[in-house]
Amino acid sequence: MTAVLEVTNVKKSFGGIKAVDGISFDVQEGEILGLIGPNGCGKSTLFNCILGQLAPTDGEVKVDGKVVTGLRPSELNRLGVSRTFQLLQVFPKLSVRENLILAGQEHQGNMMSRLFGPSDAGLSAAADQMIGFFKLDHLATEAAGGLSYGQQKLLDAAMAFMGGPRLVLLDEPAGGVNLTMLGDLKERLAAINREKRATFVVIEHNMEFVMSLCTRVMVMAEGKLLAMGTPAEVRANPAVIEAYLGH
Amino acid sequence: MSNLLDLLVAGLATGAIYALVAVGFTLLWQTSQTINFAQGEFVMLPAFLMLAVMHAGAPFWLAIILGILLSLLLLGLGFKLLLVDPMLRHGVLPLAIATMALAIGMKEAVKQFFSAEASPFPSIVPAGDVSILGRVISLQSLGVLALAIAVVIGLTLLLNRTSIGHQMQATAQNPTVARIIGVPVERMILLTFLINAFLVALASLLITPIYLAKFSSGEVLGQAAFIAAIVGGFNQVRGAIAGGLLIGVVDNLAAAYVSTQYRAAVPMVLLIVIILFRPQGLLGRPEERTV
Amino acid sequence: MTINGKYWRIALGIAVIAALIIVPMNFNRYGLYILSQWAVMTIAAMGLNLTLGYAGQVSLAQGAFVGIGAYTAAIMTTQGLPLIAALGVAIVLCFAIGWILGYPALRVQHHYLAFVTLAFSTLAFLVFRNEDWLTKGIYGISGIPRPNVLGFATNRPLPFYYFCLGSLAIVSLAMWWLIRSPWGRAFVALRENPVRALSLGIDTRRYTLMAFAIGSALGGVAGTLYAPLTQYIDPVPFNLSLSLDLLMMVIVGGSGFFFGPFLGAMIAVLLPEWLRFTQGYYLMLYAVAVMLLLIYSPTGILGILDRYLAERRTKAASALRAVAKSRLETAP
Numbered sequence: 088m089t090a091v092l093e094v095t096n097v098k099k100s101f102g103g104i105k106a107v108d109g110i111s112f113d114v115q116e117g118e119i120l121g122l123i124g125p126n127g128c129g130k131s132t133l134f135n136c137i138l139g140q141l142a143p144t145d146g147e148v149k150v151d152g153k154v155v156t157g158l159r160p161s162e163l164n165r166l167g168v169s170r171t172f173q174l175l176q177v178f179p180k181l182s183v184r185e186n187l188i189l190a191g192q193e194h195q196g197n198m199m200s201r202l203f204g205p206s207d208a209g210l211s212a213a214a215d216q217m218i219g220f221f222k223l224d225h226l227a228t229e230a231a232g233g234l235s236y237g238q239q240k241l242l243d244a245a246m247a248f249m250g251g252p253r254l255v256l257l258d259e260p261a262g263g264v265n266l267t268m269l270g271d272l273k274e275r276l277a278a279i280n281r282e283k284r285a286t287f288v289v290i291e292h293n294m295e296f297v298m299s300l301c302t303r304v305m306v307m308a309e310g311k312l313l314a315m316g317t318p319a320e321v322r323a324n325p326a327v328i329e330a331y332l333g334h
Numbered sequence: 335m336s337n338l339l340d341l342l343v344a345g346l347a348t349g350a351i352y353a354l355v356a357v358g359f360t361l362l363w364q365t366s367q368t369i370n371f372a373q374g375e376f377v378m379l380p381a382f383l384m385l386a387v388m389h390a391g392a393p394f395w396l397a398i399i400l401g402i403l404l405s406l407l408l409l410g411l412g413f414k415l416l417l418v419d420p421m422l423r424h425g426v427l428p429l430a431i432a433t434m435a436l437a438i439g440m441k442e443a444v445k446q447f448f449s450a451e452a453s454p455f456p457s458i459v460p461a462g463d464v465s466i467l468g469r470v471i472s473l474q475s476l477g478v479l480a481l482a483i484a485v486v487i488g489l490t491l492l493l494n495r496t497s498i499g500h501q502m503q504a505t506a507q508n509p510t511v512a513r514i515i516g517v518p519v520e521r522m523i524l525l526t527f528l529i530n531a532f533l534v535a536l537a538s539l540l541i542t543p544i545y546l547a548k549f550s551s552g553e554v555l556g557q558a559a560f561i562a563a564i565v566g567g568f569n570q571v572r573g574a575i576a577g578g579l580l581i582g583v584v585d586n587l588a589a590a591y592v593s594t595q596y597r598a599a600v601p602m603v604l605l606i607v608i609i610l611f612r613p614q615g616l617l618g619r620p621e622e623r624t625v
Numbered sequence: 626m627t628i629n630g631k632y633w634r635i636a637l638g639i640a641v642i643a644a645l646i647i648v649p650m651n652f653n654r655y656g657l658y659i660l661s662q663w664a665v666m667t668i669a670a671m672g673l674n675l676t677l678g679y680a681g682q683v684s685l686a687q688g689a690f691v692g693i694g695a696y697t698a699a700i701m702t703t704q705g706l707p708l709i710a711a712l713g714v715a716i717v718l719c720f721a722i723g724w725i726l727g728y729p730a731l732r733v734q735h736h737y738l739a740f741v742t743l744a745f746s747t748l749a750f751l752v753f754r755n756e757d758w759l760t761k762g763i764y765g766i767s768g769i770p771r772p773n774v775l776g777f778a779t780n781r782p783l784p785f786y787y788f789c790l791g792s793l794a795i796v797s798l799a800m801w802w803l804i805r806s807p808w809g810r811a812f813v814a815l816r817e818n819p820v821r822a823l824s825l826g827i828d829t830r831r832y833t834l835m836a837f838a839i840g841s842a843l844g845g846v847a848g849t850l851y852a853p854l855t856q857y858i859d860p861v862p863f864n865l866s867l868s869l870d871l872l873m874m875v876i877v878g879g880s881g882f883f884f885g886p887f888l889g890a891m892i893a894v895l896l897p898e899w900l901r902f903t904q905g906y907y908l909m910l911y912a913v914a915v916m917l918l919l920i921y922s923p924t925g926i927l928g929i930l931d932r933y934l935a936e937r938r939t940k941a942a943s944a945l946r947a948v949a950k951s952r953l954e955t956a957p
Binding site: 363369371417420421424425426427428429430431432434435436438439442443445446553557560561564568595596598599602603605606609610613 | 683729732733735736737739740741743744745747748751754755865869872873876877880905906908909911912913915916919920923924
Binding site: 179202250 | 805824
């Protein structure tokens with residue numbers, strides 16, 4: 088097994104506040120790593136540091152053994168690192184299909200071929216496949232802004248997979264999604280993980296979701312790594328129970 | 335060297351007027367996200383209101399009072415109720431465009447109902463020169479400077495030392511929180527519009543004797559006020575004051591030391607440099623960015 | 626219904642194009658001049674609509690690019706060079722300057738960006754006015770020739786109007802194709818949510834610069850038509866108010882709508898002419914009309930239409946859902 092993502096001693100402070108305080112971990116190919124911790128423990132900040140949305144104060148991030156700290160999010164994305172957001176981030180005025188084409192179009196060709204090539208960048212088929220996979224068929228031509236919250240969450244996740252990423256960071260994919268759709272989402276994520284060997288890191292508050300989906304779970308508290316292990320180990324860890332699960 | 339002193343005094347005098355206009359501009363921005371492209375025309379109009387009252391036979395002092403009252407009514411209350419309130423919830427840009435249209439409308443109205451020609455305007459400061467430390471300085475410059483500084487100090491005291499001022503600042507910084515802690519936000523916003531109307535009327539009174547009353551005189555003034563507000567700091571009253579004084583001085587120095595043709599370029603270059611390297615302005619604080 | 630709607634739209638398009646070709650045939654010189662001006666301003670406003678309406682970057686400098694294009698055309702054609710060469714130079718020049726002007730947009734947004742571009746606009750005006758050796762300063766450049774197009778002289782107003790209309794048609798087609806290409810999608814993404822766009826691999830910097838550069842180049846194209854239209858140019862028309870007027874055209878027509886600039890330019894160029902019978906009041910009435918329109922519909926004229934269509938669609942959709950629901954309920 089090779090490490091898809093290696094995070095070494097990443098730190099991020101805002102003013103005097105250390106939001107992320109020296110986090111190190113690896114994610115192996117094909118793994119689903121859960122990232123849990125109380126609100127404000129630095130999970131999202133860590134994501135933003137890994138993804139180049141924030142510049143870490145210190146530390147190093149490697150993807151497939153290549154140092155990527157300092158790369159812009161768009162460059163990182165084209166290296167196969169993709170993400171979803173905690174709050175809804177679809178393009179409301181574009182249709183579902185257009186959202187998906189947009190999510191894939193920068194992964195192929197160059198600026199010129201995108202200007203002079205076909206209007207759908209040859210991605211209609213791939214987009215429709217993704218639409219089918221996430222069961223959004225009847226909504227393909229609807230404006231994304233008109234979808235229900237749960238449907239937009241599904242679209243958001245589907246967009247993250249359009250470029251055929253190696254590594255996907257999901258920020259609270261289950262937040263606000265109803266139970267039926269939650270089951271769908273979990274099953275879809277597991278299927279992509281199985282079929283495409285895609286590697287995931289998932290921030291989530293829904294314990295049931297994390298414990299049943301993830302192969303390994305990492306617990307953060309106050310910017311530091313508190314525990315790391317299989318779901319069962321983490322659930323039994325007294326420090327975790329004290330800091331998080333106990334509340 | 336002595337020439338420099340004259341330039342500085344003249345520059346500070348114009349700068350103080352710019353500051354009045356810029357302060358009103360930033361107040362509107364802070365309390366209600368209004369970028370008023372008609373701010374220059376707001377300065378142009380009160381002088382004509384006062385002239386109109388004088389043409390009707392009223393003495394100058396009465397014209398000043400009525401002119402200011404009319405400004406409060408039209409440029410304060412009317413502007414807020416008729417244009418800003420209906421458009422505010424639709425975002426910054428449509429409202430900004432509407433104020434551009436307002437500027438055209440005001441210029442044309444003055445041209446049509448009053449005159450396309452420049453009219454002289456009486457000065458509230460007596461003409462003449464005074465001699466200070468052996469230098470002859472125009473009384474008008476000094477008077478303008480003194481009055482403008484008095485107003486700026488008064489305004490600063492109002493904002494920082496009175497409870498109304500604190501409520502206004504709270505409204506400007508965070509209307510939601512201000513409302514929760516019991517600030518009458520709506521009334522405070524109206525108050526900033528009235529203060530802006532008062533400031534432009536005063537600026538009009540001070541600057542028109544120097545540059546004459548003309549329908550198009552607002553264009554230059556409005557731009558100077560924009561630049562002053564940005565250079566000083568868009569979200570700070572003291573920034574706008576500093577920016578106004580700075581632009582006034584820079585303007586006058588540029589007129590003397592840079593070619594007359596490119597005099598107007600100097601504040602623009604200053605503006606570009608400030609925006610690129612210190613977008614929050616010289617005295618402003620950075621606006622929080624949401625990721 | 627949709628197929629029907631499509632036919633209606635095509636029929637309407639053909640009717641409008643036919644009207645633009647046939648109706649002006651017996652217009653007088655002044656009427657043709659105004660219509661040509663409409664075509665030219667539409668091109669400039671389309672450029673700004675790309676920068677502002679699609680890519681979401683405010684610019685108060687579009688008038689300056691029209692000026693750069695106009696001066697390029699005036700200087701080159703009075704030296705005996707063909708207009709097509711001037712067009713090429715103007716496009717390259719405006720594209721390059723627009724690209725550079727886009728850099729501030731990478732650092733600052735919204736009103737700050739507006740003021741940087743405003744400052745640029747003023748600086749460009751000062752250059753037009755003061756660099757006598759190049760632009761003849763306040764005296765302006767006169768005797769700008771009108772071009773021969775495909776062997777036809779366009780000296781008379783009607784052929785020149787057709788020349789402007791043809792140019793507008795070419796620019797419109799190019800723009801239609803651009804906004805439907807992946808670039809157009811990326812521009813919209815840039816406007817709606819730059820952070821998300823970045824996380825999808827979209828190089829927002831490059832697209833921002835492109836939006837500025839292409840929009841500015843279209844300003845230059847409009848300028849190269851403007852110079853032979855008026856046959857005399859001086860700095861005055863290219864001051865800040867032209868930039869503000871163009872911005873107004875985009876917003877009033879409907880920013881981010883393909884046909885917005887056509888309507889916006891129509892209002893800005895033709896409405897004052899129609900109001901001329903009111904004598905000195907026409908610009909005042911124009912200003913009031915613009916304010917009233919924006920109060921009623923801040924998204925411009927096409928915003929009204931868009932809202933109406935959206936409402937109809939929601940109604941249709943909820944009707945459909947109601948039918949589906951009643952079927953479900955009646956099912957055993």
